Amino acid sequence: MSTESNLRQAIIDSATELFMKQGYTATSIKQIANAAGCKTSSMYYYFEGGKSDILGAVIQSLSFDMKHVFDDREFETLSDFLHYYAEIVSEIMPRMNRRISWLAPEFRKLSEKELAHIQNQFLDMHDSFEQRFKALMSDDAAANELAWIVTCAYLGYGNIFFTIQMRNREDYSLTDFGHSLARFLGASNA
Amino acid sequence: MSTESNLRQAIIDSATELFMKQGYTATSIKQIANAAGCKTSSMYYYFEGGKSDILGAVIQSLSFDMKHVFDDREFETLSDFLHYYAEIVSEIMPRMNRRISWLAPEFRKLSEKELAHIQNQFLDMHDSFEQRFKALMSDDAAANELAWIVTCAYLGYGNIFFTIQMRNREDYSLTDFGHSLARFLGASNA
DNA sequence: GTCTATAGTCCGATAGAC
DNA sequence: GTCTATCGGACTATAGAC
Known part of the structure; x- marks a missing residue:
């Protein structure tokens, strides 16, 4: 169906969950990689800026629908x-x-x-x-x-x-x- | 006047200020030591449990006086x-x-x-x-x-x-x- | 009490094979 | 696209001199 990357979304989802549990600083990119089922180096393919780029993507995905x-x-x-x-x-x-x-x-x-x-x-x-x-x-x-x-x-x-x-x-x-x-x-x- | 340690209080004050600015996780014990005017090893004399003991002391010092x-x-x-x-x-x-x-x-x-x-x-x-x-x-x-x-x-x-x-x-x-x-x-x- | 020196770990990031 | 391997740096904490 969608040609969008599964891994990219998995990284965002995993990061969101970990940030909620531990906060941004306390969460390592290795933890995110483990949760997303990939290696840390793979994340740099989707998020060139590294950890802070992931933070940006997580924030953009937040929506409350009030x-x-x-x-x-x-x-x-x-x-x-x-x-x-x-x-x-x-x-x-x-x-x-x-x-x-x-x-x-x-x-x-x-x-x-x-x-x-x-x-x-x-x-x-x-x-x-x-x-x-x-x-x-x-x-x-x-x-x-x-x-x-x-x-x-x-x-x-x-x-x-x-x-x-x-x-x-x-x-x-x-x-x-x-x-x-x-x-x-x-x-x-x- | 007081025989209480100056350094101990300086560590608490410096840590309080840094935690407010950067958060607990993002603040290193080295930053606290620099701000307090001592070395990191000296802090272990007053706070045996290291960083988390400092956090405890900072919290105990918070008071709002409403x-x-x-x-x-x-x-x-x-x-x-x-x-x-x-x-x-x-x-x-x-x-x-x-x-x-x-x-x-x-x-x-x-x-x-x-x-x-x-x-x-x-x-x-x-x-x-x-x-x-x-x-x-x-x-x-x-x-x-x-x-x-x-x-x-x-x-x-x-x-x-x-x-x-x-x-x-x-x-x-x-x-x-x-x-x-x-x-x-x-x-x-x- | 405060220091120097350093051990040992974990971190974010990159290079390059496939 | 995803991996293995690894770098340099920052971190917490400890040992021991003074």
């Missing part, structure tokens, strides 16, 4: 949407967070293009909220602000409870968090 | 407190975020004790909010929820705008964010 999740749904109130979103995001975010948390210490090394690619994932999340909120609130500026609050709140939850692995207090699930948010912010629409 | 900032202030409403906090946190959080963001990919390597030490920093932030909110709201359970929302929201802002270095849209400052939060959540008290 928007399409509720493109076909309509909501009557802000509260309805936020409660519905609380359920949806509980499924999506753990994976999303796992995919990018290892990147934080590497930002200094990234090219403009790679950095912009990651940033756009966050902007997409904000814009996805903003578009919804504008349909449910009369004040466009307020919809923009609220979209930032919700984005920051959810990504902060991800930061604390996934990245930091904070589990030693009574459980406070992502779903619980979402519904709390809906309750407090939903009132602002009235 | 509470005392407004221990002597009283607020009449939730909104008053959140608006005041918006200003305070703008000064504190950039430094706080810089101090811990490099740690994220290292959590797998940490001991129970070191992990708990970091987690307690977040719990302290939440508890600091919760205590305030209980004095300003009638519902204790709601105060707890709101404290999580605010904590997650602020640490999410830090994640996005400091760690991710997202600056390519129109400015949305930490102070702006705080006041937006105060406006939306302050209404919940009425």
